[in-house]
Amino acid sequence: MTASSSITISVETPLSDDMRAMIGELNATLGSLTPDEANYSMSAEDMDGPETTVFIARVDGQAAACGALYRHADGIGELKRFYSRPQFQGLGLARRILEHVSELAAREGLTRLVLETGHNYQAARRLYEQAGFSECGPVLDYPESPYSVFYTRPLRAA
Template identity: 25%
Template structure:
């Protein structure tokens, strides 16, 4: 059974999941990993969700304010052995719901072109490709998305 918990960066399971995400991204991003990593600190992420499968932490995600009307989706991860079960979709849906409850109108995010599973998730979830924003402008490996919330 999957349980999705709303929490903060202080949840003890969140840093452990993020460490697994960072190890994965270090492999996929290669030489660009240090550039991306500098923008992915977890301190002060106060809207975090952790997914538990049979009470074992298997996935996470977070949102943080990007501007007064939009949040940025950060630190999305599901452990490889539990992928394909809809857990990432449940995490993303919960983050979108939380953003909407908090008064935001849209979600934006950046992912890497070398992460086809992530791109497929966002496309399936009705995110649209947008021009790279902020620190991702000019980054060849980055693809940015936006979804308007209802």
């Protein structure tokens, strides 16, 4: 990436070739770090419903990072599928996607964001903690697991 590189973040379909490739990379990475019983991967098709909004960061048009908002009942939004391709890590793309997800959730009147992440995903945990998330017990229907860490953060409606 150069000083003149263009970064865009927008809502896109998870069914594009770009996103399918990134989801495949994400699933392979998580599969190498997390036992099957604690791996909550989603396919592109799983992400293609009205309850999910997928954001993609592009650097000079190339898909570089992604993250999604998954809506649950009772005003709860779940962060899903946050990933930055290795060559784009360190650019703050995940933080910027998280800001977009948070703004959308607040505009829609959601009252709380929650997430599950791996106990050994240090970069992800730093991102969420720096964004004001607090570690908590299991959320939604996730089971207690030594491989999972759960976070929550209240939202104010926009």
